[in-house]
Amino acid sequence: MSNSASKPLWSGRFDTAIDDAMLRFSTSLPIDCRLWRHDISGSLAHVEMLGACGIIPAEDAAQIARGLEELQGEIERGELRFEGAPDEDIHSFIERNLTLKIGPVAGKLHTARSRNDQIALDVRLYLREAIRAVQTEIRATQTAFLEAADANFTAILPGYTHLQRAQPVLLAHHLLAYFWMLQRDFERLESAFGRVDVLPLGAAALAGTTFPIDRHRVAKTLGFARVSENSLDTVADRDHMIESVSALSLVALHLSRLGEELVLWSAPEFGFCRLDDRYSTGSSIMPQKRNPDSMEIVRGKAARVLGDFNALWTLVKGLPLTYNRDLQEDKEPLFDAFDTVLASLQIARGVIETTTFNHEKMKSVAGGGFATATDVADYLVRKGVPFREAHEITGAVVRVCEKSGRELWDLSLEEWKNLDARFDESVFEAVKVEGSVAGRNSYGGTSPTRVREQLELAKT
Ligand code: ARG
Numbered sequence: 001m002s003n004s005a006s007k008p009l010w011s012g013r014f015d016t017a018i019d020d021a022m023l024r025f026s027t028s029l030p031i032d033c034r035l036w037r038h039d040i041s042g043s044l045a046h047v048e049m050l051g052a053c054g055i056i057p058a059e060d061a062a063q064i065a066r067g068l069e070e071l072q073g074e075i076e077r078g079e080l081r082f083e084g085a086p087d088e089d090i091h092s093f094i095e096r097n098l099t100l101k102i103g104p105v106a107g108k109l110h111t112a113r114s115r116n117d118q119i120a121l122d123v124r125l126y127l128r129e130a131i132r133a134v135q136t137e138i139r140a141t142q143t144a145f146l147e148a149a150d151a152n153f154t155a156i157l158p159g160y161t162h163l164q165r166a167q168p169v170l171l172a173h174h175l176l177a178y179f180w181m182l183q184r185d186f187e188r189l190e191s192a193f194g195r196v197d198v199l200p201l202g203a204a205a206l207a208g209t210t211f212p213i214d215r216h217r218v219a220k221t222l223g224f225a226r227v228s229e230n231s232l233d234t235v236a237d238r239d240h241m242i243e244s245v246s247a248l249s250l251v252a253l254h255l256s257r258l259g260e261e262l263v264l265w266s267a268p269e270f271g272f273c274r275l276d277d278r279y280s281t282g283s284s285i286m287p288q289k290r291n292p293d294s295m296e297i298v299r300g301k302a303a304r305v306l307g308d309f310n311a312l313w314t315l316v317k318g319l320p321l322t323y324n325r326d327l328q329e330d331k332e333p334l335f336d337a338f339d340t341v342l343a344s345l346q347i348a349r350g351v352i353e354t355t356t357f358n359h360e361k362m363k364s365v366a367g368g369g370f371a372t373a374t375d376v377a378d379y380l381v382r383k384g385v386p387f388r389e390a391h392e393i394t395g396a397v398v399r400v401c402e403k404s405g406r407e408l409w410d411l412s413l414e415e416w417k418n419l420d421a422r423f424d425e426s427v428f429e430a431v432k433v434e435g436s437v438a439g440r441n442s443y444g445g446t447s448p449t450r451v452r453e454q455l456e457l458a459k460t
Contacts, residue, residue: 023088031331032090033082038125039090040072042118045221046201047109055211056108064109067102068094089328090122091115112211113204116235116323120200123334125222127196127244130338131189134248137345138186142179144352146458149175149451156433157272157362158371159446167374168366168433169446171357172455179458181254188247196240199224203234206322236322238330242312245337249309252302252341255348259299262351266292271361276354279347294351298344305340308333367433368407370398375439376408379430383422393420 011017018026044065051061071094074080080097087093098106149172159169199222202208202215208231215227228234265272275292283289311333315326373394380390397419401408408431416423429435441447444454 035122038122042121112209117203141349145179155359165369173446185251197225200234203231248341252305256299256302259295262295308337372436375436
């Protein structure tokens with residue numbers, strides 16, 4: 001619909017209507033239309049308060065509320081659509097349609113309110129839901145990790161540092177590492193939620209209003225824990241968005257590390273796991289391929305979420321107080337970050353729920369590459385050898401094995417004794433991967449006893 005046909009709202013002080021290209025450039029409706037429910041519920045709470053405080057007549061308030069509810073129904077049923085609407089944003093869309101429906105009395109809705117506090121309110125209402133939705137998905141993903149850890153409890157794989165085999169660990173221990181990352185992500189979002197859950201409405205354009213509004217009443221209606229303290233800060237503040245997206249960027253970052261590991265582990269060279277058909281794709285040219293696209297895309301999406309964070313941060317940097325129209329650009333990265341992280345979590349969870357782990361393959365490499373060398377050194381330490389000396393002796397053991405192309409368990413007792421007289425029969429137990437894992441019994445370590453404890457704690 002062309003704008004030139006109708007003069008837009010609030011154009012009283014202008015001679016000519018806005019340029020068509022400028023309207024297209026400046027409209028945020030295609031993005032912020034998804035705030036329509038929040039915009040209407042915010043308006044319903046506001047108009048109820050205006051009526052109750054005697055700022056507008058009770059009959060007008062009731063008529064406006066009925067009109068808003070009707071609009072809500074029409075949008076829900078798809079009778080009223082956003083496409084092609086001439087409006088600058090969701091607020092003007094609702095107001096124009098309300099006016100079409102109930103006439104000039106609709107104009108009383110915007111008493112004691114500005115779009116500056118209105119958009120701040122809409123976003124906070126959105127964020128409360130969006131944060132909860134991501135937290136719910138984080139919990140489900142954590143559960144998937146717990147179940148996978150339980151189901152594969154006896155599996156041992158190499159633990160890595162520098163992507164070099166370091167020490168054998170339980171697969172359950174490795175999976176639970178992601179559980180704790182997600183736990184911190186959950187907590188960060190919870191903390192952000194506390195600062196989101198503050199009513200901004202009533203700050204008006206920037207300085208408050210001359211009308212005797214009751215902000216606490218509106219906060220109560222909308223279920224906000226608190227009311228904001230400073231009207232200037234309220235319309236200028238985007239911290240809550242930035243910190244929420246910052247928390248999301250860490251979720252995405254954690255999932256990207258998981259993505260990388262599953263991509264590596266599912267490569268035939270590792271062969272530690274097999275992603276289910278539902279989360280793999282074939283190649284259009286190479287029939288043998290089985291690509292872990294699901295986790296590659298999850299890994300890639302993290303770049304996008306960091307971009308969203310960066311966009312928001314940069315948008316606000318250096319802006320003078322209070323509201324500036326630049327801030328309209330906040331919604332796209334905000335929505336994108338939430339949509340992307342929610343979808344990434346859903347995919348990662350599906351992958352964890354359906355991936356099968358190849359216990360034999362993992363174990364066959366877990367002890368190889370002298371992964372139990374630290375256990376040999378610890379063995380000597382228990383016989384009274386200072387750790388540094390034990391480290392030297394073990395280094396010599398590794399050198400002998402390496403030169404002769406053997407693993408630690410291939411050495412004969414005689415060879416052990418030649419390397420150091422303090423070795424005896426029991427060294428064969430110490431170099432086994434099960435013994436190595438079971439021995440790491442310190443709190444938070446990888447022994448089955450500790451990991452079982454950890455699993456039980458995680459479940460609570
Ligand atoms: N569409 C605007 C935004 O998203 C709403 C606030 C507009 N305020 C204004 N004074 N133009 O930020």
